[in-house]
Amino acid sequence: MNDTMKHTLLFVAVGVLLVLEGTTTAAGVFSGSWNSSLTILNMGLISAIMALGVNLQWGFAGLFNVGIMGFTALGGLAVVLTSMPATPGAWEAGGQRIVIALILGAATIAATIVAYQKLPAGRVRTLAMLAILILGFVLYRAMLDPGVEAIEDINPALEGNIGGLGLPVLLAWPVGGLLAAGAAWVIGKTALGLRSDYLAIATLGIAEIILAVLKNEDWLSRGVKNVVGLPRPLPYEVDLQNDPAFVERAASWGFDATTASTLYVKLGYALLFTVVLLVLLWMAQMALKSPWGRMMRAIRDNETAANAMGKHVTRRHLQIFILGSAICGVAGAMMTTLDSQLTPGTYNPLRFTFLIWVMVIVGGSGNNFGAVLGGLLVWFLWIKVEPLGVLLIEVVTAGMAEDSGLRAHLLESAAHMRLFTMGLVLLLVLRFSPRGLIPEK
Amino acid sequence: MDFLNAFVALSNFVLVPGIAYGSQLALGALGVTLIYGILRFSNFAHGDTMAFGTMVTILFTWWFQSMGISAGPLPTALLALPFGIAITMALVVGTDRAVFRFYRQQKAKPVVFVMVSLGVMFMMNGLVRFIIGPGDQRFSDGERFIIKARTFKQMTGLDEGLAIKTSQGITLVTAIIVVALLFWFLNKTRTGKSMRAYSDNEDLALLSGINPERVVMITWLIVAALATIAGTLYGLDKSFKPFTYFQLLLPIFAAAIVGGLGNPLGAIAGGFVIAMSEVMITYAWKKVAGYVLPESLEPDGLAQLLSTDYKFAVSFAILVIVLLFKPTGIFKGKAV
Numbered sequence: 001m002n003d004t005m006k007h008t009l010l011f012v013a014v015g016v017l018l019v020l021e022g023t024t025t026a027a028g029v030f031s032g033s034w035n036s037s038l039t040i041l042n043m044g045l046i047s048a049i050m051a052l053g054v055n056l057q058w059g060f061a062g063l064f065n066v067g068i069m070g071f072t073a074l075g076g077l078a079v080v081l082t083s084m085p086a087t088p089g090a091w092e093a094g095g096q097r098i099v100i101a102l103i104l105g106a107a108t109i110a111a112t113i114v115a116y117q118k119l120p121a122g123r124v125r126t127l128a129m130l131a132i133l134i135l136g137f138v139l140y141r142a143m144l145d146p147g148v149e150a151i152e153d154i155n156p157a158l159e160g161n162i163g164g165l166g167l168p169v170l171l172a173w174p175v176g177g178l179l180a181a182g183a184a185w186v187i188g189k190t191a192l193g194l195r196s197d198y199l200a201i202a203t204l205g206i207a208e209i210i211l212a213v214l215k216n217e218d219w220l221s222r223g224v225k226n227v228v229g230l231p232r233p234l235p236y237e238v239d240l241q242n243d244p245a246f247v248e249r250a251a252s253w254g255f256d257a258t259t260a261s262t263l264y265v266k267l268g269y270a271l272l273f274t275v276v277l278l279v280l281l282w283m284a285q286m287a288l289k290s291p292w293g294r295m296m297r298a299i300r301d302n303e304t305a306a307n308a309m310g311k312h313v314t315r316r317h318l319q320i321f322i323l324g325s326a327i328c329g330v331a332g333a334m335m336t337t338l339d340s341q342l343t344p345g346t347y348n349p350l351r352f353t354f355l356i357w358v359m360v361i362v363g364g365s366g367n368n369f370g371a372v373l374g375g376l377l378v379w380f381l382w383i384k385v386e387p388l389g390v391l392l393i394e395v396v397t398a399g400m401a402e403d404s405g406l407r408a409h410l411l412e413s414a415a416h417m418r419l420f421t422m423g424l425v426l427l428l429v430l431r432f433s434p435r436g437l438i439p440e441k
Numbered sequence: 442m443d444f445l446n447a448f449v450a451l452s453n454f455v456l457v458p459g460i461a462y463g464s465q466l467a468l469g470a471l472g473v474t475l476i477y478g479i480l481r482f483s484n485f486a487h488g489d490t491m492a493f494g495t496m497v498t499i500l501f502t503w504w505f506q507s508m509g510i511s512a513g514p515l516p517t518a519l520l521a522l523p524f525g526i527a528i529t530m531a532l533v534v535g536t537d538r539a540v541f542r543f544y545r546q547q548k549a550k551p552v553v554f555v556m557v558s559l560g561v562m563f564m565m566n567g568l569v570r571f572i573i574g575p576g577d578q579r580f581s582d583g584e585r586f587i588i589k590a591r592t593f594k595q596m597t598g599l600d601e602g603l604a605i606k607t608s609q610g611i612t613l614v615t616a617i618i619v620v621a622l623l624f625w626f627l628n629k630t631r632t633g634k635s636m637r638a639y640s641d642n643e644d645l646a647l648l649s650g651i652n653p654e655r656v657v658m659i660t661w662l663i664v665a666a667l668a669t670i671a672g673t674l675y676g677l678d679k680s681f682k683p684f685t686y687f688q689l690l691l692p693i694f695a696a697a698i699v700g701g702l703g704n705p706l707g708a709i710a711g712g713f714v715i716a717m718s719e720v721m722i723t724y725a726w727k728k729v730a731g732y733v734l735p736e737s738l739e740p741d742g743l744a745q746l747l748s749t750d751y752k753f754a755v756s757f758a759i760l761v762i763v764l765l766f767k768p769t770g771i772f773k774g775k776a777v
Binding site for chain 2: 195416
């Protein structure tokens with residue numbers, strides 16, 4: 001059996017798992033509902049795209065990014081800012097002030113950088129930079145605060161945020177990529193070119209900060225009050241159920257209207273996501289095969305040698321770091337579109353950063369197909385480990401008394417098995433099969 | 442009088458909490474920096490090592506409390522601390538044997554070590570949540586305050602009160618003792634000297650007959666002790682929650698890098714720099730300003746630079762500035 005055969009079989013196996021999920025309730029693991037199977041598939045496709053982005057950074061260039069959660073959340077914010085209708089009156093009340101304040105803030109930082117570059121080093125320069133920063137900060141806050149207050153006062157129960165541009169929601173996906181790319185540029189400029197650990201720490205930090213902003217800046221994202229009812233690229237289930245033509249067609253296939261409408265919408269998303277995934281996968285494959293991809297791998301394998309050949313290592317690293325983060329941003333926007341709500345409270349590093357890492361490592365770092373496979377497979381396992389854990393604990397504790405405190409505690413904490421299992425999987429794969437399921441050629 | 446009041450208010454809300462938090466961060470950063478100096482990677486599992494040590498200490502504390510053992514006015518956790526340290530040492534050395542040693546023999550790249558430590562972080566995190574649950578735990582007992590705000594007001598006749606919590610006092614005293622012991626160990630004992638030699642120049646140390654495995658093991662033992670102490674002190678002062686300990690990673694890393702990775706003295710300085718900036722930037726200065734400034738200049742708002750939700754942004758901003766201008770840290774560290 002050659003390699004291509006083996007790798008195709010792995011993808012087929014994931015497909016079989018999804019079909020089993022849709023058809024059988026055997027073993028207490030599968031749910032036997034196509035609805036649940038498609039839900040898993042949709043999130044799996046999004047995870048695969050994220051894994052593709054991370055693979056670009058890690059597999060191609062050896063960059064360790066632990067801030068994927070932040071880039072994903074920025075993608076989510078992009079959906080709100082692009083596709084929500086603008087809140088009436090928000091622009092006049094405070095939007096202008098906020099935009100001016102943000103420009104002021106940017107100008108302050110720019111002026112500080114100019115001062116740093118133009119003035120001769122010494123006490124004068126330090127004082128000048130401090131003065132610019134303090135003055136800029138005071139002006140920024142004086143401009144920003146009233147604007148924020150005014151916007152948050154507009155109908156706080158439902159809105160209280162600035163809203164968006166009211167553009168088609170599909171447009172938000174590339175915008176999400178752009179936002180993430182911007183954040184990645186800032187981080188990359190700071191931490192690349194230093195030791196590899198520093199990039200890890202810096203990305204960990206920026207992710208926490210992006211999340212803190214989303215949770216606390218109510219005027220922007222409604223904070224923990226969540227933005228709900230985001231526009232969708234597909235029709236609503238209720239509308240489909242009220243459409244006689246649709247109901248008729250569903251009946252001819254042997255479905256009732258409710259099931260058919262949910263399946264229709266989920267299949268629609270699955271198609272959209274597959275198209276994006278295939279386009280990105282094709283692009284990543286082309287990049288990998290191109291001279292650019294070869295240069296990237298040369299840099300990864302021996303930075304000194306690549307440098308000696310005249311390659312600007314830091315600049316190339318910055319480039320690929322931005323590209324990879326942008327892909328994560330696109331995936332984040334897609335996920336928020338799928339949920340049709342932005343819930344800053346639900347982002348946590350475990351699910352949005354480290355799980356993606358497990359996907360890349362298990363799938364095979366350095367191989368795009370591996371990353372996609374890892375995304376689909378590990379997502380399926382992630383969903384299924386919990387019922388499995390409960391099952392396992394039930395078996396283990398079957399001999400104990402019904403009212404035993406230990407048994408209750410074990411059953412209650414079974415959910416935390418996920419963390420433990422994911423860590424174990426990561427360590428085992430790194431140790432015994434560091435090249436993953438589909439290794440780099 | 443106004444000036445005194447301002448100073449007391451400042452001490453109460455900024456200096457005392459800042460010093461306590463700074464000592465906790467310094468102890469945490471010392472652990473990170475030691476691992477970096479000897480094993481040459483950033484240990485992402487450090488926050489969860491702290492959580493594990495604290496959890497064991499809490500479990501022993503509860504056991505002691507149920508048996509009626511207490512330390513009088515001091516928290517029972519201090520009695521439980523040695524047991525917590527011992528068990529954490531066992532766990533950490535076991536982890537090193539089972540996980541990290543393999544990669545050391547392979548001479549793997551530092552970034553691989555970082556990833557592996559990520560896996561270890563996962564497992565420890567899962568273990569802690571599995572045993573004690575993800576919720577908040579309070580385990581401090583004994584006397585709550587060394588000085589209460591009201592007593593202080595009566596004693597001095599000032600308008601502002603100064604409260605010092607027992608946990609804050611204990612934090613500072615413990616931190617001083619631990620740091621003194623550590624520096625004595627590193628500078629005066631034979632083992633400590635061999636550790637520094639190994640950290641400075643691995644090959645030369647090997648040539649002069651230093652056993653690397655022994656150095657590594659002793660490092661892990663010290664790190665386990667530091668992590669457990671730092672974690673328990675933080676838990677006594679605030680409260681114990683596994684996720685908070687994971688989040689402490691960022692300020693701890695920032696402290697270690699600001700001071701210079703691999704430099705113990707730097708870790709302590711870094712801890713205080715980060716803690717003080719965090720507290721000062723998120724503190725509402727209105728009260729202090731009200732005492733010091735003439736009435737016409739008094740601020741209308743709270744005079745708070747950033748809301749407390751952004752305290753991580755402070756450590757991050759400092760980290761970025763240091764990385765941009767002085768990547769080796771205040772005290773020359775090893776890494777660039």
